[in-house]
Structures are given as C-alpha cells and as structure tokens.
Amino acid sequence: MKAIGVDLGGTNIKAAVVDDKQGIVEQVTTPTRASLGKDFLLDRIAETVTGLVKNHEIIGIGLGLPGMVSKDQTTVKNPPNLPGWKEVNAAEEISTRTNLPCKVENDANIAALGSLHFGVGQQFESFIMITLGTGVGGGIIYDRKLFKGTQGMAGELGHVIIDYHGPLSNSVTRGTVEAYLGQRFLSRFASDLISQNPSNPLYEQFADNFDELEPLDLTNAANEGNDLAIEILAKSGQRLGYAIINYVHMMDIRKFVVGGGVAKAGDLLFEPAREIIDKHMMEPFKEGFELVYEDLGNESALLGASGLAFDSFS
Amino acid sequence: MKAIGVDLGGTNIKAAVVDDKQGIVEQVTTPTRASLGKDFLLDRIAETVTGLVKNHEIIGIGLGLPGMVSKDQTTVKNPPNLPGWKEVNAAEEISTRTNLPCKVENDANIAALGSLHFGVGQQFESFIMITLGTGVGGGIIYDRKLFKGTQGMAGELGHVIIDYHGPLSNSVTRGTVEAYLGQRFLSRFASDLISQNPSNPLYEQFADNFDELEPLDLTNAANEGNDLAIEILAKSGQRLGYAIINYVHMMDIRKFVVGGGVAKAGDLLFEPAREIIDKHMMEPFKEGFELVYEDLGNESALLGASGLAFDSFS
Incomplete structure (x- = not known):
C-alpha cells in the first residue's frame, strides 16, 4: 500500500511516495517560494505530487505543515511563514488539483504519526x-x-x-x-x-x-x-x-x-x-x-x- | 429508566433509586462500619441495594467510592478509609450478591458524571x-x-x-x-x-x-x-x-x-x-x-x- 507524504516547510516542499512496509520509495524536493502567494504554492504542491503519482498506485495524500489544523484535518489557520494563508482548506485545494483524497496535519502531530507508523511508536x-x-x-x-x-x-x-x-x-x-x-x-x-x-x-x-x-x-x-x-x-x-x-x-x-x-x-x-x-x-x-x-x-x-x-x- | 446509585463514603453508605429524567426517587442511608471488614461491607451494600430494588425496574448499579479504579470500571485499588480492600473487584462482588450488573468509579469521576447527567454538564x-x-x-x-x-x-x-x-x-x-x-x-x-x-x-x-x-x-x-x-x-x-x-x-x-x-x-x-x-x-x-x-x-x-x-x- 502506498501513499504520498508531503512536508511543506518554509524553505522547501518535500514530497515522497511511501510504502507502508518499505518506507520511502521515491522522493522529490522543490523550493517553497511562499512569497509568490497561496495559489502559486498550492499549484506547486499539486504539480510535485502529480509528478510522483504516475508510476504508483496511491491511496491518498498526507500533508504536514506548520500552524493549527482543524479537527477534521482539512483546514489550517494562520500558518507561520506562509503569507496570505489566513484560513485555507488545504486538503480540498490539493484534492481538487490532484484527484486524490488529502488530509493535512501540523508538524508536531505529523512527527507523532511518523513514530507511530515507522518509528519506536510502532x-x-x-x-x-x-x-x-x-x-x-x-x-x-x-x-x-x-x-x-x-x-x-x-x-x-x-x-x-x-x-x-x-x-x-x-x-x-x-x-x-x-x-x-x-x-x-x-x-x-x-x-x-x-x-x-x-x-x-x-x-x-x-x-x-x-x-x-x-x-x-x-x-x-x-x-x-x-x-x-x-x-x-x-x-x-x-x-x-x-x-x-x-x-x-x-x-x-x-x-x-x-x-x-x-x-x-x-x-x-x-x-x-x-x-x-x-x-x-x-x-x-x-x-x-x-x-x-x-x-x-x-x-x-x-x-x-x-x-x-x-x-x-x- | 431507573438505576441504582451508591455512594460509599467513610461514614455512610448512601443508595438511591434514580430515574434518568426525574432524578432521585427513593433513598436510604446506612452506616459504613468499614472496620468490620470487606465482606461485611459488601454484604451491607448488597442488602441496601436489594431493599431498594424490589419496587422498581432497575437496569443496573453504579457505585462511587474513593481510590483508583481500573479502566473497565470493576476493580478498586487501595481505597483510603476501607481497611482490607487492597484490590477488590467490587463490581463483580456486588453483581453476584444482587443479580444486577454493576460498575464502579472513583468519587472525582462520579462528580463529573453527575454533572453530565443531571447538572450544568448536560x-x-x-x-x-x-x-x-x-x-x-x-x-x-x-x-x-x-x-x-x-x-x-x-x-x-x-x-x-x-x-x-x-x-x-x-x-x-x-x-x-x-x-x-x-x-x-x-x-x-x-x-x-x-x-x-x-x-x-x-x-x-x-x-x-x-x-x-x-x-x-x-x-x-x-x-x-x-x-x-x-x-x-x-x-x-x-x-x-x-x-x-x-x-x-x-x-x-x-x-x-x-x-x-x-x-x-x-x-x-x-x-x-x-x-x-x-x-x-x-x-x-x-x-x-x-x-x-x-x-x-x-x-x-x-x-x-x-x-x-x-x-x-x-
């Protein structure tokens, strides 16, 4: 089973195809360039994901980013270092652009999920x-x-x-x-x-x-x-x-x-x-x-x- | 719908028939006399409950007491003021004696449940x-x-x-x-x-x-x-x-x-x-x-x- 993991940082967007047993299978990095605005950045994330998806069967996308994320894991509020992102349903934005289901979560919770699935937390x-x-x-x-x-x-x-x-x-x-x-x-x-x-x-x-x-x-x-x-x-x-x-x-x-x-x-x-x-x-x-x-x-x-x-x- | 609520205190056992809408319907109080031992006290609780049950259709018993209670709400460990109660499956003991299902919980959690069902917590x-x-x-x-x-x-x-x-x-x-x-x-x-x-x-x-x-x-x-x-x-x-x-x-x-x-x-x-x-x-x-x-x-x-x-x- 494979999914896409995306790490949206202030400097780089990292994205990977991850197999639930083997871990990272394929990975790309591209500059974030957050100053070019919200839509530019969402397009950029979607393009990066789409590039990765073509050779794999993917169940969906998980996106980690800074800021407070809604309980339903779709919407981020006031993320630091992302100008213009007051309140964005990033899950929907990415899902629409990629035709894949998407959920978002903040960095600290993402770290806990990393440990749960691939680290000592297992x-x-x-x-x-x-x-x-x-x-x-x-x-x-x-x-x-x-x-x-x-x-x-x-x-x-x-x-x-x-x-x-x-x-x-x-x-x-x-x-x-x-x-x-x-x-x-x-x-x-x-x-x-x-x-x-x-x-x-x-x-x-x-x-x-x-x-x-x-x-x-x-x-x-x-x-x-x-x-x-x-x-x-x-x-x-x-x-x-x-x-x-x-x-x-x-x-x-x-x-x-x-x-x-x-x-x-x-x-x-x-x-x-x-x-x-x-x-x-x-x-x-x-x-x-x-x-x-x-x-x-x-x-x-x-x-x-x-x-x-x-x-x-x- | 009616249940029995029991409050096991250091001085008194209080027990009541409680209707989920009307609140307390009937109530009795009897001295705890914990010094007479665990079995005496369990018998006493059961007798008190049995006396209350006869005129009502009762779905089960909830027992509040001091001490730490197991996750499955059956067993209490080292309750203060109850000599001889090292670790007791009080739910089973009461259930066997009364032929009614029983769960136990500690006083502080009981207070929260009181507010949830009958107080501002509703x-x-x-x-x-x-x-x-x-x-x-x-x-x-x-x-x-x-x-x-x-x-x-x-x-x-x-x-x-x-x-x-x-x-x-x-x-x-x-x-x-x-x-x-x-x-x-x-x-x-x-x-x-x-x-x-x-x-x-x-x-x-x-x-x-x-x-x-x-x-x-x-x-x-x-x-x-x-x-x-x-x-x-x-x-x-x-x-x-x-x-x-x-x-x-x-x-x-x-x-x-x-x-x-x-x-x-x-x-x-x-x-x-x-x-x-x-x-x-x-x-x-x-x-x-x-x-x-x-x-x-x-x-x-x-x-x-x-x-x-x-x-x-x-």
Whole structure:
C-alpha cells in the first residue's frame, strides 16, 4: 500500500511516495517560494505530487505543515511563514488539483504519526511524542489514533506551565516547558550560566559570540566531561521531567517518545528527567512508564505525513 | 429508566433509586462500619441495594467510592478509609450478591458524571470537572464519555504542577494545584497571611485557633468586604487559572465545571481565574471557553453513580 507524504516547510516542499512496509520509495524536493502567494504554492504542491503519482498506485495524500489544523484535518489557520494563508482548506485545494483524497496535519502531530507508523511508536498503543526543536511541540497518540481534543488543537505540550513565575516563551504563557527547553531559550539559559563561569572552556569558546551557542555545543562539551554543560543539560532534563509528570497525571498515557534537535543530548537530558519522574510522579502511574529517544532523521516528516494518509484512506 | 446509585463514603453508605429524567426517587442511608471488614461491607451494600430494588425496574448499579479504579470500571485499588480492600473487584462482588450488573468509579469521576447527567454538564459534549474539596479532584468528559487514559487513572488534575518549586501537597509532587487549593492548604496559606496582618478582623477571630479557619470563613469575610480575604481568594483563583491553562493546552477541552466546598467562593475565585486565563492562555483556545459553577448538593454522588449505570447498561 502506498501513499504520498508531503512536508511543506518554509524553505522547501518535500514530497515522497511511501510504502507502508518499505518506507520511502521515491522522493522529490522543490523550493517553497511562499512569497509568490497561496495559489502559486498550492499549484506547486499539486504539480510535485502529480509528478510522483504516475508510476504508483496511491491511496491518498498526507500533508504536514506548520500552524493549527482543524479537527477534521482539512483546514489550517494562520500558518507561520506562509503569507496570505489566513484560513485555507488545504486538503480540498490539493484534492481538487490532484484527484486524490488529502488530509493535512501540523508538524508536531505529523512527527507523532511518523513514530507511530515507522518509528519506536510502532510498539505502543498510546504514547506522547515530544519534539524538542526550535519550539517544543507535541502529539498525542491514544489507541493508535491522534488525540485532537474538541477543536483539533490538543497537544500544545510546549505551552504547559511548570512554573507560573517563570520566564516568557514565544507565547503569552510563563514558565512553560518551551520557555526552558526551546532551542533559543535553552541557549540563553546556558549563556547566562557560562558567562558567570569564566574559567569554563565554554566561556572562552563563546564569550564573544553567545548568539552562536547551540544545544549541540552543550552536548558535545558534556560528552567531553564539561561539568557546567552537564549541569545545564541536567537542569533542563529535570524541567522536562516535571512537564512529563503533568502529561501523565492528566491523561494517564505512560509512554513517551522524544525527538528533535535538542533531544540529541540523549541521556544527558533523559536521565535527569527520569530521576525527577521517579521522585515526583504518583506511584500508581509508574508501572509501565517509558521514556525513549526517537530519530527518524530528515525523513521523519515525510513518513509521518504518509502515516496520516494511511490512517485516513486505507 | 431507573438505576441504582451508591455512594460509599467513610461514614455512610448512601443508595438511591434514580430515574434518568426525574432524578432521585427513593433513598436510604446506612452506616459504613468499614472496620468490620470487606465482606461485611459488601454484604451491607448488597442488602441496601436489594431493599431498594424490589419496587422498581432497575437496569443496573453504579457505585462511587474513593481510590483508583481500573479502566473497565470493576476493580478498586487501595481505597483510603476501607481497611482490607487492597484490590477488590467490587463490581463483580456486588453483581453476584444482587443479580444486577454493576460498575464502579472513583468519587472525582462520579462528580463529573453527575454533572453530565443531571447538572450544568448536560449542555456540554466535552468538559472537565474540577472538584475543590479536601483535595482537588478531576474528571474528564470527552464526547459525553469519561476519559480514563490507558490504565483508567486519567484526570488526576489536583496533581498537575503549576510551580515545581512550590509547596508539597498530600502527594509526592510539589507545587500542584491541590497544594494551593486543597482545603487544608488554602487554610494554611490564609493563616500565614492573616498572622502577618494583626489589624485585620480575621486575625482577632482566628489568631488563637488557626486550625479552625476554613475556606468558607474567607468567603464570608470577603463578602463582607474584608480586603485580605478577597486577596487570598483572588491569589488562589489565579492559581486555579494557571492549572486550567495547562488542562486546555494539553487536551483542548474548553468547558470547565467547578464544584466542591471551596468552589462556594464563586466569583471571588473564578473572576481572578478568568483574568489569568484571558492573559496567559493561547489565543486560539479562547473561543468557546467557559468556566461555570456546579452545585448538585449532597445528592451529587448518588446522581453521578446512577449516571455511571445509565452509561454502562442502557
């Protein structure tokens, strides 16, 4: 069984023919050029898909994109980086142009579907996917289906508060897990601590250009034994732990799949998270609890988008 | 259509014949006497039910009790105040003794079912019930069904963290909403502030016996214009607001029904909660948001327990 997965990003449109067993069979990439307008972009997506379809039997299209997506997985509202897309029924627009059924979903939920269909999530009936990237995104899989809530916006995990006195993130909420673990916020937190420790090797490396400090630099330093980098990642992992306690106490879902660039720190983040969870999560919820790393690489979004099509049209 | 609702409390067993339209038709109360053991208590519940059944056509029994209840709503684990009840399939025990089908559910979920079937929750497809009592309990109604999570324990709303540096509650978690709004914790918070304000009338009233200060005393004082009481309840309401933001961002359920003794403060709590929500909840989640007070009175648990039977056996 084959579907088309499309990953609509700010820079590129990626599209692939995906087989539900073999994964990606054929793939193309083309520049997004969002500035040329909504119709141009929709035409471009449709052409890209049509080019892929001709040699395959395709059940439908899954399209991943940024922004909030309606509960029926057709319509996106105010997607960032797509000027002119106030509220667009992208599923219908693409379906009309390609003569194939289409569903859309936001990036964070697409990542969860990628894990469910092709990653470590395959083994779980229900799990929560946390993507630690520029922001902190979430997708909730409950009984092998995406949990969308009443209006389709469930799973804004990055905007769950763990300290209401805490720092602001990109949203109006204070002390959210994104305000601690979002890439920019984690870098800022690290810069603050490094600037107070001039004897640390990271000080010499970044004191003149803290803007260039990325979470990966911390991971590399920590792996070389840098105490301060280890401490910064541990503190961040603890905060992830508190957020996970909230998710579990709320929904009683006990499997966690964590991906995204910041998650490459692996156990430098996860072990401190597990320690906090062991200490502060209610005892009855611990049975069966798991926190695992996911890395489907660059193809994650294409695989997830095809998963949306498999769930919707097979 | 009629069902039996049973409310198994530490002091009394209450049971009622409940009509799905008219509400409670007939009701009895008998002492729990839990110290006489599990079998004695199960027999007693069954006898109470059997006495009620004879003049009615009954579809089944719903039993509300403290403790964590299995996903299939049959088995309770370690209920507080019921010695000897390590893990009991109470549904089967009662069903065998009465020849009627039976389901069990915990008190907080029962309160949500009460509101769904007989209270303000009737108007909502999905809502979250928060019970502000000795503890802070929660029940999640999603598409007119109880959301139980993977193992049946979803909705531990009182143990959702809003400040991980915050005070301990009855659980192992810090800075949970229960640690601020649970009756005892709210009284303690109030006592601290009152003890620093000797010119406030509440100081004279309670300085020698802060143990007797109850949330209702704060509500009464606030209604008489006592600034400090208003401030204490407002601060507590703000904390409730942060917790609600977490529930909404997580599950995208936008209707909130709040009951329990502490909720009698009404808008003294709710208005500050609404202000925090207006300020700190993400904009797209505000459409359709409602926070309403529920008071089904002393019969709430019986009505909710019968609702469990209606949902299970009709």
